[in-house]
Amino acid sequence: MATQHERQRQQPLHILFFPFFAPGHLLPAADVAAVFAARGARCTILTTPVNAGIIRPAVDRANDGGSGTVDIALMPFPDVGLPPGVENYMALTTLQVDCRAKFMRAVQLVREPFSRFLANNRPVDVVVSDSFFSWSADAAAEHGVPRLVFTGTSVFARSCNESMLRSNPFETTTANEGDPETLVSLPGLPHRVELRRSQVMDPGKQPGAWAFYQSNNAADQRSFGEDMAGSGANINADVDKDCCLRWLDTKPAGSVVYVSFGTATRFSPAELREISRGLDLSGNNFVWAISAGESTEWMPEGFAELTANVGDSRGFIIRGWAPQTLILNHPALGGFMTHCGWNSVLEAVSAGVPMVTWPRYADQFYNEKLVVEVLKVGVSVGARDYYASAMENHEVIGGEVIAESIMALMGNNEQGDAIQKKTRELGGWLGARSRRAGLHTALSDG
Template identity: 60%
Template sequence: MTIKDEQQPLHILFFPFLAPGHLIPVADMAALFAARGVKCTILTTPVNAAVIRSAVDRANEAFRSTDAPAIDITVVPFPDVGLPPGVESVPALNSDAEGDKFFHAIHRLREPFDRFLAENRPDTVVADSFFDWSLDAASENGVPRLAFLGSSMFARACSNSMLRNNPAEAAPDDPDALVALPGLPRRVELRRSQMMDPKKRPEHWAFFQRVNAVDQESYGELFNSFHDLEPDYFEHYTTTLGRRAWLVGPVALASKDMATRGTNGLSPDADGCLRWLDAKPAGSVVYVSFGTLSLSSPTELRELARGLDLSGKNFVWVIGGAATEESEWMPDGFAELMARGERGLIIRGWAPQMLILNHQAVGGFVTHCGWNSTLESVSAGVPMVTWPRYADQFYNEKLVVELLKVGVGVGSADFASKFEARRVIGGEAIAEAIGRVMGDGEGGEAIREKAKELGEKARGAVEKGGSSYDDVGRLVDELMARRSSVNA
């Protein structure tokens, strides 16, 4: 449905968590709803507004020739909690102590959130699940809350099982012991070391239990996913668990800003990247990126460099701007390999990931399995080499490798944040996984063919008549009907 002939368009407030992996899909989602005639407002802080400004401006520019309302960004000050100026986002945090201050600031955002609801009375708020207090605030203002965490349905179902049953508690005290998650459509097992340990992280465990409960009490939940990707888990989530859900993705396909979305400062290395790819044969390049929240030790970087060299494949490797000096990790001969520029290209800083993944030269993606990256790879029809670190990433690896069969794991075994140590993956294992995904063997051909099929289904889902296009329309219809009944 497109809203027409209404005195006031439906108004949705989007309230994303302060991290690029949460902000970017919300900006894309706002563009999806705005294209259907919905007035969309994004509430965030100055530094985070800069991250999505380009994408929002490009969307509004595209809307000028239509009757779609412009997307607004409402900026509120980041609370003063003793963090350095400009530290307003998770990637900028350098210690657990800064993390504690940051979450104190998150709670203090309730006051401007309350004030916006009271003054503007939106028809609904799409609030990040990590703002668990936003349900009470929305209820007090008579506004229904839709939760959005930016994860897969499979991961949310696994997380629900873990938080309700704590199966690791009864497992052997062995990091490599297999732990089954009960109550899911198919058997899902993880090593104990791949799961959050409630004894090591009691505060995190309690927080995620609260988040899960609050989301279940909300009006419903939005997912950056599509029905053909995880149909069994949509059925499980909505029927077995009784939770209301709309699948509206892949939302990145709504973006009018493939080059600079998610940043206010593209890497200077990015300009030459696409020209470099143009000179490479189709499917010959492996793309390597671990998102905005992962840090690698010098030893890990060294083994990854060895793995890329051993694989024999061309590569584009994105290394965060704060990475250690090359002299600390670069193996012998690698500098010469890079200097010639024939086999490899390193990008320091922010890369145009969607443009890279959709380039015909790219035939594989070494990824941390963050959901945004995973879904962007699916949308591009590119198979994955999976290397999860923490959060929902081990669940997403299970989905990619075991259910969808569009990837191969490197053997990552430790649930560990960027401040924690983990076992190092050897270069030989990395090279083997790349070879299995991009090589000439029968298994690689099947993985690539499956990835291509999923890419076609992903693109079809957001087109007119597709499942995600229809879910957006159904939600808009329901919210309009709710407004009419409330105002009657």
């Protein structure tokens, strides 16, 4: 007769995934859970009802494959005074600043349902929780469960952020302290990485954000192991992806630039107007994914006709969630203007699509350094300001500059040709590695 220890060992490993409430965190976590489930683990994703709807398509595909099971466990989203249904960071882009503070308060309050789940669903062998849930390291330890960190960002950006938090180069960069053009060096990295003061988080000006990242990093250090077509979510059922793909089918190979800045990035009307001018001036075909609730008052005269979303129009506008991996892997794609979120960078490189980089906050300026200076698969639009808040006003990049960056990437010129060639080589190398490993990675950005 088997002993209790032997019976326990016969049970599959139970992994609890607890991703942050944003598409760029939820979807990669669901994909990782599917990989573990396919290898025999019992995987549960703990989230709220609205966020469950975001990952449901990915989970259903994993379960339909028959090689493993991923379960979704529901918990209530805390009542912090947000409008009904606002349970995801993506929904905050059109709301007031105080709503973001309420949302982050809710992020702290979900500790209680998280702990209750661990208490009522034994055994959980390991927790894989988002770095933004810094309290989860202690909460998991209280139940004797090891916690692994899910960061959803690149090792390069992670290293840059670690260097920032450990050394605080602002304390050692005393020359021209008030000059946003002063270069800040990040020590301890194999490559020389320098950014302007305006491109990185200043702990003196953003003490709250600095403390947030320090708290996350400290919790991560205490954690265990600190170290295509069907992809994405059905977040906006109104998006007619077939219409977009049919429009792309009418365009010559490599002629279209795709513009998307993720689900949490917000531009002022003046910035949107300059982006539209830049797309017009570039002369290229384009697909532009913008917020579903964005007004059209910023559109310059004639731009609506330019983006009629018909075969002979130069532009196609998608409002809301875009089928990004399908677009990037379409033969008509020649370039991608991106905020440099890590999921977007991964998808672009995997598809062999070079980038026009326009970082705004978080790890994005670090990712730009990797794309433009280390991998050499992109052109910078010249963004200089770190946005600590979506409501901040910064220098507006002109349409002429935007058009110039697009043409440098997409045009028949020495720089563009070299970047295109390098991107194809890197994309082919990644594809070969994935095929040899028997894995298919399909990540979608927030």
